[in-house]
Amino acid sequence: xxxxxxxxxLTSPFAxxxxxxxxxxxxxxxxxxxxxxxxDNAILILTGLSPSAHAASNAADTSAGWxxxxxxxxxxxDTNRWFVICVNTLGSCKGSTGAASIDPATGEAYRLAFxxxxxxxxxxxxxxxxxxxxxxxLACLLGxxxxxMTALAYLALHPGSARGHISISTAPQAQPFAIAIRSLQRExxxxxxxWNEGRYDDVRYPEAGMSIxxxxxxxxYRSAMEWVGRFARIRLDSxxxxxxxFGAEFQIESYLAGHARRFVRNFDPNSYLYLSRxxxxxxxxxxxxxxxxxxxxxxxxxxxxxxxxSTDILFxxxxxxxxxxxxEAGGAQVEFVALDxxxxxxxxxxxxARFGAAIAQFLARL
Amino acid sequence: xxxxxxxxxLTSPFAxxxxxxxxxxxxxxxxxxxxxxxxDNAILILTGLSPSAHAASNAADTSAGWxxxxxxxxxxxDTNRWFVICVNTLGSCKGSTGAASIDPATGEAYRLAFxxxxxxxxxxxxxxxxxxxxxxxLACLLGxxxxxMTALAYLALHPGSARGHISISTAPQAQPFAIAIRSLQRExxxxxxxWNEGRYDDVRYPEAGMSIxxxxxxxxYRSAMEWVGRFARIRLDSxxxxxxxFGAEFQIESYLAGHARRFVRNFDPNSYLYLSRxxxxxxxxxxxxxxxxxxxxxxxxxxxxxxxxSTDILFxxxxxxxxxxxxEAGGAQVEFVALDxxxxxxxxxxxxARFGAAIAQFLARL
Numbered sequence: 001x002x003x004x005x006x007x008x009x010l011t012s013p014f015a016x017x018x019x020x021x022x023x024x025x026x027x028x029x030x031x032x033x034x035x036x037x038x039x040d041n042a043i044l045i046l047t048g049l050s051p052s053a054h055a056a057s058n059a060a061d062t063s064a065g066w067x068x069x070x071x072x073x074x075x076x077x078d079t080n081r082w083f084v085i086c087v088n089t090l091g092s093c094k095g096s097t098g099a100a101s102i103d104p105a106t107g108e109a110y111r112l113a114f115x116x117x118x119x120x121x122x123x124x125x126x127x128x129x130x131x132x133x134x135x136x137x138l139a140c141l142l143g144x145x146x147x148x149m150t151a152l153a154y155l156a157l158h159p160g161s162a163r164g165h166i167s168i169s170t171a172p173q174a175q176p177f178a179i180a181i182r183s184l185q186r187e188x189x190x191x192x193x194x195w196n197e198g199r200y201d202d203v204r205y206p207e208a209g210m211s212i213x214x215x216x217x218x219x220x221y222r223s224a225m226e227w228v229g230r231f232a233r234i235r236l237d238s239x240x241x242x243x244x245x246f247g248a249e250f251q252i253e254s255y256l257a258g259h260a261r262r263f264v265r266n267f268d269p270n271s272y273l274y275l276s277r278x279x280x281x282x283x284x285x286x287x288x289x290x291x292x293x294x295x296x297x298x299x300x301x302x303x304x305x306x307x308x309x310s311t312d313i314l315f316x317x318x319x320x321x322x323x324x325x326x327x328e329a330g331g332a333q334v335e336f337v338a339l340d341x342x343x344x345x346x347x348x349x350x351x352x353a354r355f356g357a358a359i360a361q362f363l364a365r366l
Numbered sequence: 367x368x369x370x371x372x373x374x375x376l377t378s379p380f381a382x383x384x385x386x387x388x389x390x391x392x393x394x395x396x397x398x399x400x401x402x403x404x405x406d407n408a409i410l411i412l413t414g415l416s417p418s419a420h421a422a423s424n425a426a427d428t429s430a431g432w433x434x435x436x437x438x439x440x441x442x443x444d445t446n447r448w449f450v451i452c453v454n455t456l457g458s459c460k461g462s463t464g465a466a467s468i469d470p471a472t473g474e475a476y477r478l479a480f481x482x483x484x485x486x487x488x489x490x491x492x493x494x495x496x497x498x499x500x501x502x503x504l505a506c507l508l509g510x511x512x513x514x515m516t517a518l519a520y521l522a523l524h525p526g527s528a529r530g531h532i533s534i535s536t537a538p539q540a541q542p543f544a545i546a547i548r549s550l551q552r553e554x555x556x557x558x559x560x561w562n563e564g565r566y567d568d569v570r571y572p573e574a575g576m577s578i579x580x581x582x583x584x585x586x587y588r589s590a591m592e593w594v595g596r597f598a599r600i601r602l603d604s605x606x607x608x609x610x611x612f613g614a615e616f617q618i619e620s621y622l623a624g625h626a627r628r629f630v631r632n633f634d635p636n637s638y639l640y641l642s643r644x645x646x647x648x649x650x651x652x653x654x655x656x657x658x659x660x661x662x663x664x665x666x667x668x669x670x671x672x673x674x675x676s677t678d679i680l681f682x683x684x685x686x687x688x689x690x691x692x693x694e695a696g697g698a699q700v701e702f703v704a705l706d707x708x709x710x711x712x713x714x715x716x717x718x719a720r721f722g723a724a725i726a727q728f729l730a731r732l
Binding site for chain 1: 541545550553612614615679682
């Protein structure tokens with residue numbers, strides 16, 4: 001499958017918003033398409049909590065990416081026209097420097113010695129990458145979920161750094177329901193004895209905690225309505241009740257177990273804690289004297305597309321409306337699209353038909 | 367505070383739906399008001415997963431009950447008129463026989479040797495109690511949440527055993543979202559090393575697992591909307607970040623912690639697992655050839671009040687509508703009340719003004 005990741009060295013030391021700094025840190029990224037001579041056809045994608053920079057297949061890595069159907073030659077985000085960059089979030093574990101990376105000062109993994117990460121730090125790292133690629137101003141900054149918050153941080157810290165913006169299923173600030181869910185996910189990991197204050201290894205790994213965290217994630221990423229149609233009360237074929245009296249009996253349970261299995265050993269638990277906490281901390285209102293609306297007015301965008309989903313319980317439609325109103329009040333020409341996809345928060349990964357149509361239309365006019 | 371519990375001895379052996387039986391089992395119950403000479407003024411209350419039989423204060427136990435404002439002389443359920451019984455669910459740990467009770471055959475606690483509990487077993491135990499009190503037919507059977515499912519089981523197994531029925535925030539069958547949540551709660555308990563296949567004690571107690579289970583419960587019992595107004599992004603005063611880097615920072619987190627603290631040592635973990643699984647198993651459709659609607663038509667009620675809350679994500683309004691339609695199709699005179707209380711599933715415990723008004727009106731006409 002190859003590896004399409006490229007690496008960009010951040011300013012060293014790279015200072016963090018809440019104090020501390022990283023020495024010799026980097027971010028991993030992938031690109032699709034070609035930057036034109038005017039350097040004005042670049043789209044930067046900022047991801048949700050867990051995805052890597054591999055949004056789609058490319059020559060160096062032909063494996064399907066996490067947004068494979070959205071992105072490529074002739075697709076909704078047409079890489080024949082656009083130069084697309086996707087960056088692995090600073091603090092993640094897919095090539096960018098994070099808690100699992102080696103601290104050059106000690107020769108050991110940072111673990112909990114990693115500085116207190118905020119989405120602003122991730123935004124600044126992405127901004128350095130964009131400037132490092134010789135791009136003065138993005139044609140469009142696109143952010144999904146946590147990446148949508150990172151995108152708002154990017155624009156608040158660097159107003160005018162993008163002409164267009166696509167904001168998908170995200171939040172101007174973390175609301176208490178989302179904080180509650182994420183806090184509980186972190187608690188499940190931290191209470192796992194194998195977490196061991198961040199000093200786990202492959203043998204003593206907090207598998208139980210990570211599994212609970214992921215399952216809770218999946219529950220809140222989808223929607224009850226989708227599951228009624230998809231799983232109803234269908235039981236599993238296997239009957240293994242004797243030696244596991246409270247084990248899975250319903251298809252919905254094995255669906256969650258499958259999601260957890262695919263995630264647990266593929267994401268660093270400490271990185272998960274850092275990114276999750278950073279999401280709770282985010283509040284665009286910090287850049288508007290406490291007012292999210294005031295902050296959203298300062299981003300200096302020309303056009304924006306804000307998409308939300310009515311079945312999203314983690315990032316409710318009302319928060320997407322708030323973003324759209326703020327951007328509009330700031331003078332941007334805003335399209336607000338409320339979709340009734342049944343897949344909840346995850347719809348942007350699944351309902352490509354509807355999301356793709358809205359995005360392609362927006363980009364055609366950009 | 368005293369103890370108002372009375373105990374009723376069930377038939378011995380008391381056979382369970384899925385096999386197995388209990389010897390010398392009992393249910394704990396409390397009563398308010400007086401049974402009239404005609405024995406036709408009795409209301410039975412079946413509770414949610416965790417409450418005891420102490421729904422309200424009475425002479426023997428003057429402490430406030432879990433439905434204190436709803437129930438008493440001159441209150442919405444007026445005990446000057448009604449003889450009210452509240453029973454602790456069979457399989458619970460508040461006086462009724464459950465997994466923490468001593469198995470007379472061994473002299474040891476049942477733990478996982480307790481038979482596979484269903485809500486039908488809990489319903490049959492409650493039915494025996496009612497008959498044992500000399501009541502042929504209830505004036506009204508009232509069930510909240512899990513108790514609402516138990517009430518449907520009661521009526522399906524004993525059609526015509528109640529004249530009226532009040533169904534509150536419950537389900538004709540467990541849907542996959544609710545199953546997913548409960549499955550994850552059980553998993554958190556079972557993955558706690560201190561659970562130890564059910565062989566915990568006060569010293570080695572699955573506190574972490576129970577805490578996660580309870581917090582997840584509270585998250586799904588309330589609503590995101592309520593929390594935006596109530597907690598927003600208010601931070602805790604205390605700053606204890608140094609030695610607990612991922613500890614609570616927001617009020618919503620300490621609210622959840624408070625709920626968990628009050629619950630964890632006050633409910634038996636194995637009993638929790640049994641009642642939770644019984645809720646997943648429940649499907650009234652079993653009594654209608656696979657159709658919930660057909661089953662609901664057989665309950666032989668005269669009148670019913672079905673109440674649901676639009677912000678309830680665990681027992682959505684659509685399921686209350688399904689119950690109301692089924693009861694109506696069965697010939698009952700049905701009032702369906704959809705409330706927009708912001709408190710979600712828990713509204714029946716909190717929004718006493720609206721629930722009380724609906725219940726009092728219904729009872730006045732009964």
